[in-house]
Amino acid sequence: MDHFNYKDGELYAENLKVSDLARQYGTPLYIYSKATLTRHMKAFEDALQGKKHLICYAVKANSNLTLLSLMKSLGAGFDVVSEGELRRVLKVGADPKKIIFSGVGKTREELELAVKTGIGCINIESEPEFELLSEVCRELKLEVKAALRVNPDVDAKTHPSISTGLKSNKFGLSPDAAFELYQRMAADPYVQVSGIDCHIGSQMTSGAPIAEATEKLLTLYGRLEEAEIFVDHIDIGGGLGVTYNDETPPSPYEYMAAVLKRVGERDVAIYVEPGRAMVANAGILAARVLYLKKTEAKNFCIVDTGMSDLIRPALYNSWMNIIECNKREGDKTVYDVVGPICESDDFLGKERKLNVQQGDFIAVRGAGAYGFAMASNYNARRLPCEILVDGDKVEVIRRRQEFEELWQDEALLSFD
Numbered sequence: 001m002d003h004f005n006y007k008d009g010e011l012y013a014e015n016l017k018v019s020d021l022a023r024q025y026g027t028p029l030y031i032y033s034k035a036t037l038t039r040h041m042k043a044f045e046d047a048l049q050g051k052k053h054l055i056c057y058a059v060k061a062n063s064n065l066t067l068l069s070l071m072k073s074l075g076a077g078f079d080v081v082s083e084g085e086l087r088r089v090l091k092v093g094a095d096p097k098k099i100i101f102s103g104v105g106k107t108r109e110e111l112e113l114a115v116k117t118g119i120g121c122i123n124i125e126s127e128p129e130f131e132l133l134s135e136v137c138r139e140l141k142l143e144v145k146a147a148l149r150v151n152p153d154v155d156a157k158t159h160p161s162i163s164t165g166l167k168s169n170k171f172g173l174s175p176d177a178a179f180e181l182y183q184r185m186a187a188d189p190y191v192q193v194s195g196i197d198c199h200i201g202s203q204m205t206s207g208a209p210i211a212e213a214t215e216k217l218l219t220l221y222g223r224l225e226e227a228e229i230f231v232d233h234i235d236i237g238g239g240l241g242v243t244y245n246d247e248t249p250p251s252p253y254e255y256m257a258a259v260l261k262r263v264g265e266r267d268v269a270i271y272v273e274p275g276r277a278m279v280a281n282a283g284i285l286a287a288r289v290l291y292l293k294k295t296e297a298k299n300f301c302i303v304d305t306g307m308s309d310l311i312r313p314a315l316y317n318s319w320m321n322i323i324e325c326n327k328r329e330g331d332k333t334v335y336d337v338v339g340p341i342c343e344s345d346d347f348l349g350k351e352r353k354l355n356v357q358q359g360d361f362i363a364v365r366g367a368g369a370y371g372f373a374m375a376s377n378y379n380a381r382r383l384p385c386e387i388l389v390d391g392d393k394v395e396v397i398r399r400r401q402e403f404e405e406l407w408q409d410e411a412l413l414s415f416d
């Protein structure tokens, strides 16, 4: 459940009319709901009640500083995958001990910063990464906690582009390779064994794959125990899906229950790295209808946002719900909803039934995750404005980019 609902045919973000916000702040406009985000965080907290745990919000889904600050105030830790993300969460004053660092290609500079920061855990994905981390720690004379990301070879049954736990993927180490590396790590004076980590994919709409992955991690946990190598946490990654269309993903409670049931009484904390489930449905992208264009083949609803602001439909053929901000009486027409960008793949949705007129506002639901975070300046378009609604209050949490900012980092050599 989110806080974007209709009242008398008008779409509201909490207590504010979306079309008023669109008029006031301009379009394209990302609108987030504080109550929805808060509710999602609470759902994960409730699901993990009674078990030691850390909810590390996956910053990549949406890294706006205000949203990070909100997540921090709700007790979240953070999962970061780059120096930029690490610096973002430090900027909002995150407790370093509640930050974990994932990613298959961390640089020496990134590892150095993480170690100096006193980060909670580094999720190592390969033997050479372990060796580099050990070298960095030795040079800095600092210890660090680490986990190995295990690739459990489990099919997450999701879109192939966002499936990460198959042995053909670049991520993680096989359980056998991890077992070997844990032994080296246990003997290392600086890199301390802290956890077992995995992340098998995103937008998972069933609890079965994570249950299967958990079992594989627990088998490794048992082998490590026998070898007298002890971990303090098991990190099951992110991946819980959301409803974009007619998907029926488990609730955070059901999802975590599938994990907790298997972990049982073992004395380990559970870490989880949700991104999408936390923010997707806490955000919409509002846009204005520029033109309605009828051709022999199709009806096009041309709007003022597209793949530069929201690339998921173009990149993954993702189905995202497009709705009218004010419902009109009368028949709907079938449209391809497309953007202004000069690419045929610049669409938000195909064959959607809408009753809209030129100048109306539409909203793409579920746009809070991997929306703004993947936006670009393609076609020299400015990055959109982002606002946060809290009841009947609203704050601009990122102003619309200025045109000058599009070229401010460039040199202008003259050849006249």
Ligand code: LLP
Binding pocket: 058, 060, 061, 079, 102, 103, 162, 199, 201, 202, 203, 237, 238, 239, 240, 273, 274, 275, 276, 277, 312, 316, 369, 370
């Ligand atoms: N942890 C790790 C190590 C990850 O790689 C990811 C996402 C997450 C956590 C968070 O996963 P989530 O809870 O959001 O499913 N751009 C794609 C999604 C890419 C996900 C990449 N990794 C999309 O728009 O669908």
